[in-house]
Amino acid sequence: MISKKVKAGVEGGSAIRALFEEGKNLADRYGVENVCDFSIGNPNIAPPAAFKNAIIDILNEEDPVFVNGYMNNAGYEQVRQAVADNLNRRFGTSFGISNIIMCVGAASGLNVIFKTLLNPGDEVIAFAPYFLEYRNYVSNYDGKLVEIPANPPEFLPDIDKFRASVTPATKAVIINNPNNPTGVVYGEDTINAIADVMREKEKEYGTSIYLISDEPYRELVYDSETVVPYLTKHYHNTIVGYSFSKSLSLPGERIGYIVIPSEIDDYQDVFDGAVLCTRISGFVNAPSLVQLAVSRCLDETADIGFYGRNRDMLYNALTEIGFECVKPEGAFYMWVKTPVDEAEFVALCKKHLVLVVAGSGFAGPGYVRLAYCISPDVIEKSIPKFKAIMDEIKHK
């Protein structure tokens, strides 16, 4: 009776969300202290105090009709200006308010971009493994997601396979840097190699191919030498989607922005289209009070070092036990090769009250994703469990 597409989606379910619910059930049954839940990227650290202070100051100082009211669908002009100034200062760009659209979290921003760009049948290339929602976001507008493998052990895109997969129907390429689920950061060389292929193919086909940079983890890098390139400087047709969910630890607030540089092909259509899509898709505008609050916290972050310490503890423990992991340079996910069949491994972990997400859900079979944005106590408690899991595998 309902939409056939939605019915299929309901039946397919979301592996991660199902685990999220299952984690709560296991916690109820065995006690929350006995379950080690690595399933969902729900930041477990508080926002910086500046965020709370900004909210309270705004409520006390500003006119509530302004603070809680409608504004341009693209967002408050002063917020967009503040975001543009902040980016220009950090990355040497030259954005203005007509390059920034505030959005209801990165998920909304990506939907707005895809709705703006895609005609039915248009292809969007993603490098596997990738955030599994991309498939839904592209499908929402009847686009076709094309997967290019990223090769182990570095999980950087296979440039030759990428080149061979770009067609005249390729409307966009999406990258997620730092990457969910692998934690890998694409450096300048990788970005330039991707951009070279895109320029070459644009010329060959006479098309515009947009590079969509999904950057919710931009600030989450752990080593001083790791630099996440700002892609608008590397490729002319780049659109950036950003979220404050991770940097300010505000995932429930749904706040982010899109950057649409003036130099992209059909800039005015893309910008106007994205504003229109923000409205007609039902977002209307990014939540007003939180827009104003984040604009006062653009140089703040939550305690990112927390994730770095978690990464080190988990990575060191798992590799010592004998697991093969990609050492994450950014984000808060560990990508672990399963020593046995993936589904068997996930079930075995669950038996030991450890929740991990199967890599197949990210188009990366043979691996699992561990979200380590959790309490260090849970990681500590998981170590003997992972040891027991490995023992059970070795002695079966």
Place this chain on the structure above:
Amino acid sequence: MISKKVKAGVEGGSAIRALFEEGKNLADRYGVENVCDFSIGNPNIAPPAAFKNAIIDILNEEDPVFVNGYMNNAGYEQVRQAVADNLNRRFGTSFGISNIIMCVGAASGLNVIFKTLLNPGDEVIAFAPYFLEYRNYVSNYDGKLVEIPANPPEFLPDIDKFRASVTPATKAVIINNPNNPTGVVYGEDTINAIADVMREKEKEYGTSIYLISDEPYRELVYDSETVVPYLTKHYHNTIVGYSFSKSLSLPGERIGYIVIPSEIDDYQDVFDGAVLCTRISGFVNAPSLVQLAVSRCLDETADIGFYGRNRDMLYNALTEIGFECVKPEGAFYMWVKTPVDEAEFVALCKKHLVLVVAGSGFAGPGYVRLAYCISPDVIEKSIPKFKAIMDEIKHK
């Protein structure tokens, strides 16, 4: 290059939003004090103090990881329970948390409902004049909006034409009560007449036809005898979309909820589908802090009497000048017959620095909509302007 559908939308533009921008331009040119802008439904009154207090209390009392964090895509369980309890107390219903999904404003709720229900080609019936975004929301999912006229002077649905227009492809009927743009309230008789036709046609075709009740103006009624029926009690396949934008004067915050009663056909598919669509459309969840805040303000409203006083002042003045208006029972819009051609009248108003929206944008040609959710000073200042407009019409 961009989506053909979006490109067409960009070229069509939004009459209301264009006027919104035009109003700002006129204000810059002639001084904000000289422009009377009746174009957009942007509440001009503050939220109740309870809202600000709730936000500050929550920030001071609750764990920020909970307050700003992810929750079930349907919303916090305690918020959904509070909403259900509030509805049950007010309307004698018996909803629980599995009947409530928190959403990013009514626009998001309606998109989620349409995405959940519609297969391409499915028909959705709306009674003209109607909120013009319905056309976009239905088109987003390749549905077809079917308009049924509402007859002057009462602007209640033409039930015979409605009956003749329901087909086996009719998936839903949407009503907006109190109505934007007419301010009319459909009472029990009207609702029962609509429901009778729907029951009859469900039986005749063996289909499920959902009644979607879009209720952002529910609390905005001005006469003690005006009752807005709660539709789940009148028709078994009702789904309600609600927003706090007007009742709490929070239009920028994007917060509302959907009610999916357990007795509707395919309840579980509809509920699970709506939760899925909340996620994959990019809403993910209603903004978290504001969810918690509104759940503490469910019995509060902004100063609704403000709109009642505006209604009386504007209605009395316009009818005295000789305009033919529908006396609004609810919402904050006045629906005024244009004494001359509609486009000519809109232009004439603009010449006098009065901004009104052409009725054609609401599928109601020959009328204009005046949003009177504005400062009483502006209404007062508009009266001599409307007199001058009428004089100019009479003496041309």
